[in-house]
Amino acid sequence: MANFKDWLKETFKALSPARVGEYIQESQVYRSIFRVGVPDSDRKRMLVMLGNVFLHLHPVKVRKSGIRMRYTWCMGGITFFLFLSLTFTGLLLMFYYRPTLEYAYVDIRDLREQVPLGIMREIHRWGAHAMVIAVWLHMYRVFMTGSYKPPREFNWNVGVILLVLTLLLSFTGYLLPWDQLAIWAITVGSNMARATPFAGHEGPGSALLKLGDIAFVNNQSDMRFALLGGRFVGEAALLRFYVLHCVGLPLVAGFLMAIHFWRIRRDGGISGPL
C-alpha cells in the first residue's frame, strides 16, 4: 500500500506541468522552431525580435514617447489594422461574390441574408468607411504635428500616394454591389474623367489632338474609356473595377506600405521628438 502511494506521488510529480514544460522545451523539435527560448532577459528579447520574420518588422525597443496615445491617436496603426481586416474579410467575400451582371447584386444580397457569417460583408463595408476616415485623420495628425518635415518629406509623399490609393480602393469597391447607388456614383465619378484636359474627349484641348477629321481622343479612346472599359458603366466596368479592387490596388498599396513603415523606422521611430 505504501508503495502504491509513493508510486502515485512520483507519477504526479513527473506529470506536473513544470516538468512537462521542461521536457518539451528541451526537445529537438522545440528548439528547431524557437531558437532562442523564452525571452526572459533583455538579450533574449532582442534576439527574438531580430530573428523572427514577422516580429523583426517591429523595433526591439520602443520609446516611451512612441506609446503615448495622445500624440499619435494611433491613427496610422488603426488604418493598418483596418487594412488587414479588410483584406481578410475581402478574401472571404471573394468566395461568394461573382462580378457579372447576373450575379453581382444577388450575390451581395445572398451574402447579407443567406450565407453563414455573411456579416463579413458588413464588416468589410464599415471597415472601408472607417479606413477612409482613419487615413484622413492620420494625415491630419501628421500635418499637425509637423511630422512631414525633413527628413520625413519622402515618407509624406508616399503617404499621400497611399491616401489616393485608399480612395481609389473605396471608389472601385463601391461599384461592386451593382445597385443603383453604385452605378450612378461611378457614372458621375467617371464622367469627370471625360472632362479632363487632353485626356478626356470632352475636355479642353482634346479637340486639338486630331489630324484633319480623325480625332484621336474620342469617346472610345479617352481616359474614361480606359477606366470603364467601355462607353458606359456596364459589364466591362464591373470586371475591371473588381480586378483593380481585389488585386491591383491592394498589391500596389501593400508595396508602398512596406516602404512607408520602413521609412518610419529609419527616420527614428514613431512620434519621437523632431
Added chain:
Amino acid sequence: MSSETPNEGGHKKPPIPTPAKKIPALNIDKRGDRLYEVIYLHKWFAISSLLLFGFTVAMVMVDYSREWKRYQREFVRLQIQRTQRDMQQVSSSLDRAKFQQLQQQLQQTRAQQQQNEAQIDKIQKQLNDLNAKYYAADENYRFAKAVYDSDKYEYEEAVATKRSNAPKLAEKLKETEKRMNDYKAQSEKLTLDIRASNTELDKYVGKRNEIQKDMETMLADYTRLQTRLNTLNPGVIVTSFRNAPVFDFMNPSERINQIIVNNLYNDQPFKAIPRVDRCTTCHLGIDQKTYQDAAQPFTTHPNLDLYLASSSPHPMESFGCTTCHAGLDRATSFQNAGHMPHSEEQRKEWQKKYNWHEQEFLETPMLTTNDIQAGCYKCHNASPEVPQAAAFNSGRDLIRIYGCFGCHKLPGYENIRKVGPDLSTVSGKLTKEWVRKWLANPKDFKSQARMPQFWWNSNNSGSTGNTNWDKRNAAEINAIAEYLWSKSKPKQLPPGRTNGNAVAGKQIVETVGCFGCHAIGPIQEAANQTQIRRRHGFNLENQGSKVSQSWIYNWVKDPTQVWPETKMPSLRLTDEEAANVAAYLSSLKNPEWEQRPLPEIDQAALDDVTLELLRTNSTDIEAHEKLKDMTAEQKNLFAGERLISRYGCFGCHNVPGFEKAQPIGTELTEAGSKLISQLDFGFLPIEHSRRAWYEQKLKDPRIFDVGRVKRPEELLKMPNFRFSDKDVEAVSGVLVSLVKDPVPLEMRDKTPQAVADGRQFIAEKNCRGCHLIEGVGGDIRPTKEQAQWPPNLNTEGFKTQPLWLHSFLKDPGSVKLRPWLTARMPTFHFTEQQAATIERYFSALDRVDYPFISTDVETDTQRLSVGADLFMKLQCTSCHPTSNAIPPGKSPEDLAPNLQLAHERLRPDWVLQWVRDPQKIFPGTRMPTFFPPNDKGVPVSPFPNILGGDVTAQIQAIRDHLFITVGGGRRAARSGTVTK
C-alpha cells in the same frame, strides 16, 4: 538618444522643446522600467478582450439566428407532434392479445432452443466450416474459369490464324476445362451440403425466426414511426451541435431549401437571371397532403393535383413558386420576400405580428391571395382566357366589352372591331340635341351606359383659376357635335313600320333571346355568373328617348342593312314581330331626360377653346388674328375636329376624318412591370403599389390632377367609366398580370391553335351569352326557367357531325330540333371560314376527328331487333318524338329532341356515352340514367335477361336501332355478321 541620431539631409537641428509639464509618473515603484503599471494594463487588456470576445460571440449569434430557422424548428415540432399522435393511434389499434400470445410463443421456443443448445452449436459449427470450404472452392472455380477463358481465346486465335500449335492448345484447353468443371462440381456439392445444414438448423430455430418476423410485422408501423421520431428529434445536444455556427457545414438539420428554375427568368436591367426560389425554406408542408389543417406557413397548397405535385401540370421542380406568385425569389424572410396583405385588417395584423412595412423599391411584390390569378397570364397567353381563372377571365371580358384596347394597346386584342357605334352616319340615327345631352353625362340617360364621361370629371368641373368649366365644357361638346354632323353621311333606309303592339313586343324581347347579349336597365336577376356577357350588346333602357321607332324597326329586322360592321345577328323576326319589338322598345322612355334643357353656348368660352387650340401650332398673335377671321361655324368645326383628336373619340367610334388616327392611350402591354416611380400618384395618400394605382385610376381616372396646377391641354384625358368596385378589381387584376418576364416557348401553355382561335371567336360573337361552353357562360339562364335554357354545348365536337353543325351554323332557322325553345339561335351570316373556326374549335376541344368522319354503323339484324325491343321497353317515346309533329297531349316544354334527326346529327360514338350516363355530359339534364351504377360503380341494366344483361351491348343495340331503323342511316357495307 534621439538628439544624437545623425540627421540626414544636413539641416540644422531645431532645439529640443521641453514640455511645459512633466508626464506624471504612474506609480513608478510598481511599474519598474515599464511606462504603465503592468497590472493596470492587464486589467484593461482583460476587460477589452472580454468585451471583444463578447461582441464577437454576440455578432455571430445574431448572424446565425435567422427567421427561417425559427419556422423550421416549429415545423419539426409539428412533425414530432403528428408522429407522436400517429404512434398513439397505431399503438391503440394494436392487437395486444395477439402480440402477447406471440411473445409467449417466443418464450416457449427460446426455452426449447436452450434444450437443444448443444445440437444447435454443432450444426452451426458445421455450417461455418462448410461456408469456409465453399468460399475456397468457389474461388478456385473462378480462377480456373479465368484461365479457361484466356486459354480459349488463345486457341481460337490460333485456329483463326492457322498456327501450328493449335492442336496443342486444344489439348491444353481440354485440361483447363476439366479442372474448371471439377471445381464447379465441388462448390455445387458444398452448396447442397450447406442447404441441407441450413434446413437442419431451421428445424431448431426456424420457429423462433418466424415468430420474430410476425412480431416485427405487427410492429412495423410503430417501428417506422419510432424511427421517424428519432430522426426528427435526436436530442437537444446533437441538434444544437449540428446546427451550431461553423459546425453546421457538416450535416445541419436547419438548412435553406431552394428550387432553381432554369428557364423562367427574373427580368433585371440588361440581363435575365435564373430564379432561385427559397420559399420552401419556411413553407415546409406545402407539397404534402397532410398539412391542410396546419397553420401558415406550413399549410398545404390548395389543389395539389393541379399545382406542385410531380404529376400535375405545374410541378414544383419545374415552376418554382415565384413564377406564379411573384415576390422576391431569393429572400428568406417574411418581409424581404415581398408578402403583401390582401386587406386592411390583414395589413394591421401583419404590422403587429411581423413588423411588416411597405417596400417601396421592390419591383415585383407578391400577388395577394385574392389576386393570384394575375400570375397565370404570362404563360397562358395563347388563348384569351385562362382555364379555371374566373376572376381573371371576367377582367378580360370587361376589357373586351368596354373597349379599353381602343385607346390603349393591350396584348390579345389586336384586330378587334372598335366597340362604339359608327359615327359616320350619326345624323341619320340621332339628333344633335340628344348627342349634346348624352356627351355631357351618358349615365344620366341610361344607368348602364358603356360610354364613359369626358366632361364634368374631377379635373374639369366647377371653376378653377380663369376657367369656368360649365361654360367651357358646353362649348366643347357643342363643337364636337357640330363637327360630327357636318361629316355625317347617313344611309338611305326604307321607312319602318310604326304600328306595332308594345305588349306583344315585350313578350318577344323577353323570350326570343335578346337577353343573351342585352339587358334593359340594371341587371336584376340573381346571377351565378357575373352577368358580364349581357353587357355585350348596348343596354336597351330608354331607347324610346334616343331613336325613332322606324329606325328601331329597320335595325331589328336586319341590323347589317343599317350598319354592315355590326356584331348584332339577325333574329329572323317577321315584319309583325319586328314592329312589335320596335313599339315596345320605343315605349321605354326617359321623360326627365327629354325635358332637360340644353345649356346655352357661351361665345366667349368657344373663343377661349378655339384660341387655345390655335396656339398649339402658331404664335399667340397669329392665333388671335386667325380667330378674328373665323365665323362661329368655322370655330365650331375647327374646335370640334381638334377636340376629337385630343380626346381620342376614334378609339371607340368610327369618326369620319380619323380613319387612320393613332390611339391616344398609354401602351399597357407591360403594365404589370411598370416601375412604380413612373406612376404619378399626385397628392393621394394611397398605397404605393401598381395595383392600388390602377384601381384608383379605373375608379376615377382624373383624380390625380386634384391639387395640381395645370393648363387645360395638360390635364389628364382618360374618361370616367364609373366601374363598380368588383369590375375595377377584375380589370386591374388583368393589368397586373401583364408582366414582361421572358417566358420561353417550352414553358408556355400549349393550347392548340384551333382552341385558342375558337375561344377568341366565340368571345367576339358572345356565344356564351346564351350557351354554356366549357362550363362557362349561359348568362341568359337567370332570365328563363330551366326548361327554356339554350343548350349546354359541352362535348359539342364529339357529339355533332361536322356537316350537320356546319349547315346548322350557316342557317339555324332551317332546323327544328328543339321546338319548345322560345329563344332563337340567331343567324350570324357566318362566312365559311368563321363557321369552320367554330367547328374546328369544338372538335379540337374533344380531340375528335374533323372534318371527315364515318357515320356508318356496323350491325346485324338480331341486334337491330333487340334494339327495337329495348327502345320500346325503355319507353323513349314518352319524351322523344320521332317525327316533326308534337305528340297529342304533350306541350312543347315536355319534349326532348326529335330522334328522327339523330342519325344525321349525332356522332354514333357519342350516343353510346350519352345513353350510358347523361348526367356526366350535361349535369342536371332531364334525360334519366337507365343504367345506374351499383355499389361497385358498375352500371346495371334494368333488363338483365336481354343480351345477358351486358350494358354495353344493350346500349349499342339501342344506338343501332336509332340510327338505322328510326333514322334510316346507312348500314355498313361490309357487315360480315348480317344474319337473316
Added chain:
Amino acid sequence: MHKRSLPLCASLLMVALVAGCGGGSNETNVPPPGGPGAPGGTTFDMSKANATITGKISFEGTPPPNDKIQMSADPYCAQHAAQNPTTETVKVSDGGLENVIVFVSSGLSAGATYATPTTPVEINQENCHYTPHVFTMMTNQPLKVKNSDMTLHNIHAWAEKNPQFNVGQPVKDMVSETKFKNPEVPLPVRCDVHKWMGAFIGVFDHPFHTVSKSGGSFELKVPPGNYEVTAWHEKFGKKTMMVQVGDNDKKELNFSFNTNDKGTAD
C-alpha cells in the same frame, strides 16, 4: 499553465462527452398503452331524448285549390290517376296543414353524432303520384325508390348540397336505391316524364324531425335543451319558434299558416 485548471478542464470534458452520448433506446419493446380510441364524442344515446314537443300546424282561412293536372299525354296515368287529378301542394284536414316538415334547426349540442338508421325509407311512384309526398330521413340512410306503375317514371333529385341524380325506371316494380350524404332541406324530387309529379325530402344529420299528419299534428322527441324549431311547407314557406324543454318534459308548440304566407326562394 496553472496546476489546478488541468484536472478541472479534463473532468468537464468527460462530463460533456458522456452527456452527449444520449439518444434513443433501440429495444423493440411493446409500444406503451395507447391513448383514447376513436376521436371525438360517442354516438348519441337515444334514450336520453325523453322530452316531447307536440303541436298542431293550423291553417287559417280557406285553403287555395290545387292545380288540375293535364294527363292526356300518358294514357296510363290518365286512367289510373283519375281519382286524384290534382297536385298535392296544399293538403288541409281539420283546419290543420299536412305535409309540413317540422325539425330542430338549432340548439343541438355541437359535435354530437347520431347513429344512422339502417332501415330504408321508401318512396313509391304509384298512379302517377309520389307516395309519400313529403318525408324526412337522415344522411346516409338508404332511400328505396319503387315504381309501381306500368309506365316510365324517372326520379330526378334537384339537390343543391348533394350530388344530383336522375334515374329512369322503365320496368314495373323495379327498385332503385340511393342515399344522401349531406343534410339538405328541402330536397325536391321530380319526374321529368310527368311534370306534375313531385315530392319533397328533408335530409338531416340528426333524428329530430318529422312531417305533420292529418289535422296538422306532429310530435318530436328531443333531449332536454333550448331549441329553435322550424316548420316548412312547400308553398307557404317556413316559420320558426323557440322552445325550451327539461328532462321528461312535455311542451306544446303551435304553428300557424295562412294563404298569404309565401315561400322564399328555396
